Amino acid sequence: MKAVILEGVNQPLTIKEVSIPEVKENQALIKLKASAFNHRDWWIQKGLYAGLKFPVILGSDGAGVVVEVSNPKHNHWINKEVIINPSLEWGDNERVQSARYRILGMPEDGTFAEYVVVPIQNIVEKPKYLSFEEAAALPLAGLTAYRALFTRGMATAYDNVLITGVGGGVALFAFQMAVAIGAKVWVTSGKQEKIQKAISMGAQNGVNYKETDWAKNLKKLSYGGFDLIIDSAAGESFKELVEIAKPGGRIVFYGGTNGNIPELLPAKIFWKQLDIKGSTMGSDKEFHQLIDFFTKHKIKPVISEIYSLNNAEKAIRTMDEPNQFGKIVMKNEIS
Ligand SMILES: NC(=O)c1ccc[n+]([C@@H]2O[C@H](COP(=O)([O-])OP(=O)(O)OC[C@H]3O[C@@H](n4cnc5c(N)ncnc54)[C@H](OP(=O)(O)O)[C@@H]3O)[C@@H](O)[C@H]2O)c1
Structure with missing residues (x-):
């Protein structure tokens, strides 16, 4: 698959051919339709984020279609349009995240690619009133x-x-x-x-x-x-x-x-x-509440600009100055 790779601090985001990630226990493979940038991606590229690890596929936000699951008991997810919760292993305490807590897109490879694997518990059906680009804009920031x-x-x-x-x-x-x-x-x-x-x-x-x-x-x-x-x-x-x-x-x-x-x-x-x-990120319960809230009020995420995966470096450079109003989104399908 094609993926946007960051090789080190202050290196450009470059598109490369890498293997499609393997689906492990309780995971789903998502064919991504769209992804979105957060300030986090910018901080990581600048080397100003804790726990740096390279090479890495950045990207916490994504929406796409489930193409494979680890176990037949999850088969009902196949072909479902989903939005990804980037909060990994928040844990049982709503008050604060667990010591194992991570955000998708470093250390685990993220959504700036054609495919991503995520835990099944981190996928939620995409609200129908949102396009893939709008849905991809929502997760981390929302x-x-x-x-x-x-x-x-x-x-x-x-x-x-x-x-x-x-x-x-x-x-x-x-x-x-x-x-x-x-x-x-x-x-x-x-x-x-x-x-x-x-x-x-x-x-x-x-x-x-x-x-x-x-x-x-x-x-x-x-x-x-x-x-x-x-x-x-x-x-x-x-x-x-x-x-x-x-x-x-x-x-x-x-x-x-x-x-x-x-x-x-x-x-x-x-x-x-x-x-x-x-305040930091949110729990699985809050992610579901967020999606319900947006669906109830039919709120549309504001998109500032849409880029192709090939132009990821150009897209992240727009965050050098705060000119955007809303999210910078990428279409992940390579034609
Ligand atoms: N703790 C968490 O879980 C979490 C999650 C997401 C983000 N963050 C952090 O929150 C910050 C914003 O993230 P983001 O993704 O929303 O960033 P973003 O989309 O890149 O937006 C940054 C915004 O900061 C505003 N800003 C700059 N200087 C300001 C000032 N002096 N006073 C008030 N606002 C100012 C600008 O608003 P205008 O364009 O209107 O001037 C700019 O658009 C970053 O530091 C990010 O790392 C933390």
Whole structure:
């Protein structure tokens, strides 16, 4: 089969001929129709991710058709259109992942290939209203957004919610889901046109995080601040989030794109009774809840651009600058 291989740090993604992976106990072989990029793939290529292993086939997100299963008892999956849950061995504790937890696409080979093997428990039938490209856009970012917004953030229709960096893959899913439950949602972005797009999709308003006084302006626009803030930038601007959270509010963050969080004043946090929570990926149960939620609300993942597997390196380079609004997707079938 053709697969996109990463040979080492800062090496280009190159397409090569490799063997179709062998199906082991309780696994399924998926013929992939589409896959999608996450910031994780970019961090791995830059060498900025834990547990690097090369050569590797990257890719956590994928959708396709089941072509082989390990055991006849799983035969009902054959020819089913499926979406892949990239959370491997989350374990039984909903509160936190197990010590064996991994994300598909390193160390195990991922979805930037014509075929991938995954545990049977990690496949779910693709919702019919989604194309393969839309379905492939959803898994990792959607799951991260679902847990951050609902499980950790406890979002309700009565909340004023802030989603920072709405152009990001996870952020945009969190935004769409918060709008879907009827919460009032504000956004930040580094680009005015992304704020306008978010407003056209149901945001109350937004500000550019590159402007001075962005936090003050946002507090005014939201008539007093936020019950729930979902963030992945961290860094210097995090202290502003503490300022604009309402008393009793929650701040959930799942990334550190802008680095360490400096200078948080303890009194600002304890006097306002704030909950500041970390969140990562999600469990099998949350993955099923995510798919049910999207199906119930008929939410369509936003796709920024679609590439062919041959152009994987060109596709990942688009993530050097945050120009995208939505997911970067690849069609995996080689004609
Ligand atoms: N813990 C987990 O399980 C998990 C899962 C997925 C991702 N992550 C992490 O979360 C981060 C985002 O991932 P992603 O896949 O959604 O990335 P992405 O699609 O590449 O988006 C990154 C976004 O970050 C936003 N951003 C940049 N600087 C910002 C700032 N100063 N303030 C607010 N937003 C800013 C930009 O938003 P605009 O374009 O609107 O300016 C950009 O589009 C990455 O660090 C990633 O590693 C963690």
